[in-house]
Amino acid sequence: MKRVVVTGLGAITPIGNSATDFWQSLINGVSGAAPITKFDTSKFKTKFACELKNFDPLNYLEKAEARKYDLFTQYALIAVEEAIKNGNINFDHLNKNRIGVIWGSGNGGIGTFQQQVTEFAQGDGTPRFSPFFIPKMIVDIASGVISIKHGLRGINYTTVSACATSNTAIIDALNYIRWGKADMMITGGSEAPINESSIGGFNASKALSTLNDNPQIASRPFDINRDGFVVGEGAGAIILESYEHAVKRNAPIVAEIVGGGMAADAYHLTSTHPEGEGAYLGMLAALEDATITVNEINYLNAHATSTPQGDNSELKAIERVFGKENKLNISATKSMTGHLLGAAGAIEAIACIKAVQQDIIPPTVNSVDIEPEFKDVFDLTLHNAQQREVNYAMSNTFGFGGHIATTIFKKYNS
Template identity: 45%
Template sequence: MASIATTCSSGLISRRKQSSNNGSSMPQFHGLKAMETNHVAASSAFNWSASTSASEFRAIKAMAVSAPKRETDPKKRVVITGMGLVSVFGNDVNTFYDSLLEGKSGITLIDRFDASDFTVRFAGQIRDFSSVGYIDGKNDRRLDDCWRYCLVAGKKALEDASLTQDVLETMDRTRIGVLVGSGMGGLTAFSSGVEALIQKGFKKITPFFIPYSITNMGSALLAIDTGLMGPNYSISTACATANYCFFNAANHIRRGDADIMVAGGTEAAVNATGVGGFIACRALSQRNDEPHRASRPWDQNRDGFVIGEGSGVLVMESLEHAMKRGANIIAEYLGGGITCDAHHMTDPRKDGLGVSTCIAKCLEDSGVSPEEVNYVNCHATSTLAGDLAEVNAIKKIFKDTSGIKMNGTKSMIGHGLGAAGGLEAIACVKAITTGWLHPTINQDNLEPAVDIDTVPNVKKQHEVNVAISNSFGFGGHNSVVAFAPFKP
């Protein structure tokens, strides 16, 4: 097919184009999917005929954009009733966000393994992690950190939602699912197994090598420990993983597959294999003399991302179910979108088309107009190409960015890979509930092309109307989710 020019001003409906040669109508495009000229997607809530004039269609289009409809059915509205995490700032949600508001950096020199010969010797490494009260000692010693983080974050999220084990035992646990993904899985377990094979032979491989390496095990172990028998699997879309999990978890609730989903991401790749692998990709900052200043989204002197780790988990619940059990509703999940750049394994599209289309799909799924969004928690990894591609995409969707603020959580905690979206979703929800946005630190020389408020270096008070959180991963995977204050 010849090249297609797509316009994404609203992200909801593309304008009908007339051929300059013969006046016949051309196919209409919704995102990248061709539709017949006499039909508009059902989500636009109206039909138009082939005889509709261009001026009439523009008026109809404007009406559709200005009055999107949010979900009203309490069975399909999805709310957040619990949050749990493991981070460089500890395992407490409030401590985590307070540290972000203070502009603290969690990036330090690596001491988990000997990185003295590595060209990158720092990371967002978690220290003094404790699983006491959440994992029994025998299992704790065997588990890969990826699953330890998942179990602690998941159980803390359930606790926060007042879904302790004694409460869960009174509920229909076939209606409660788990969807916690990981980009890399049990990387330490995998590396140790391969090392044992090479050095000692296959008979010395632990029987836990495969179970603790595969990416689904976080969801499985959390379900085994809590008895949750609903939809249970993992998604692995690199650094877009957690948002993919939120999107799919919400859809399970909306379809009626579950009343509650425990969803998010987990990762533990701060080891020799993980760090060495990303060094080989030439993706990491090499600012070894100032680790705390290495992650600097949108700064002209950025030189790559900083690898991090952790887990971020939300309890997502239908509004109807949450109200019936008297749950504390923290915020509302409005919707999400997922797309692929279909461009390159590691590099983003410079025009940001995959990302802008993803944002548009998120807004459509959420029933939100671009004008309603006033906060973007950006993917913002601190890479040369990625930071600007994301800003270009944001500008395509939000024509007036004067009221929008955006920030980069990774400036303080590094890039948590599959866990990143989980931790950043919690940052979004805390921004909604506290009215404060954390800063993007290390913002010394802002890129001239970035003319949106990045909350540089110091926190800002901001009443969030609608927040979106962006996550993108190797392979061109894009995922965007939207949150808002809960209003009955």
């Protein structure tokens, strides 16, 4: 089976508009939560989110190009451009028939959908929809636009598995390269869910924190006082290549991806299994795929959204896999970024890749009163980053519908 390596990273996030800035904010414990500026929240239960900061699409895209795309596609294009640049990629010197795109998004163009339908509902009944309405809204359009922009004619599609989406995309991309169906894959995910529909919908399901008086500490995974997650937006892009292809073009290899596991909770529409059954199976499947033991994992980036049942069920599953005597560092980077939904797995994969590259564990911030059942079982890397050798890092993602996807990254050694 072919080795698969990581050669390019790109990110646009609530705590940094590049992969480097994102990582620096992570290890410095910066929170991206603040009052929502995108719409009037006066009648909403939750009035804050993790928005992008100092973002203007025209700093990255031509005006005519930006008008054609929903924010989630804009974010995708921006992150991908950075990953291509960091990977020293010139597509004109490569076989574009063997380069593909598998891109994830849970909500696609929900902002476009809301805007167009609202305008119709408030009108006189005459359908004056934009000709760009459907292509801006459909969830698969970002992967199509990426391939069109760069003339990439390989495998191209979109994964949707709610908040497990971009890890699912990464696993699919890994496997197509392993199987010899592609030399290089652009993968990751993007999400633009900070609008009335998303915030209102998540409020209705009682999923969001309502700590409006102090939003910066609202995302507090594992804390007994947590009251829900914080919505985030942005994108993460990862370039995967076969080892042979990367070496041949003298690519800057930053890590190796060695495992991916998927499973299902088969339990509830929105809640995780109380004992973390799917999470347990997904982690085991990833370890088996990577052909390593539990003792070889040094760092685990937890899904840990800061919801009462979700955090506990994941820790139960982790304890079941790694045991009480584990030497594992765990952190919940959503405490800083918020929850990027379908893009969460992509930026958290980047956190894992940076961890194995630099031997630094990003912290879990905001969490003070840890669940008593687990506070002496795990090192949750509270408050401050830790330096330690990181040879293998695991990333968990779980989605509404019971979807589970776990990836494993390894320090690169030629």
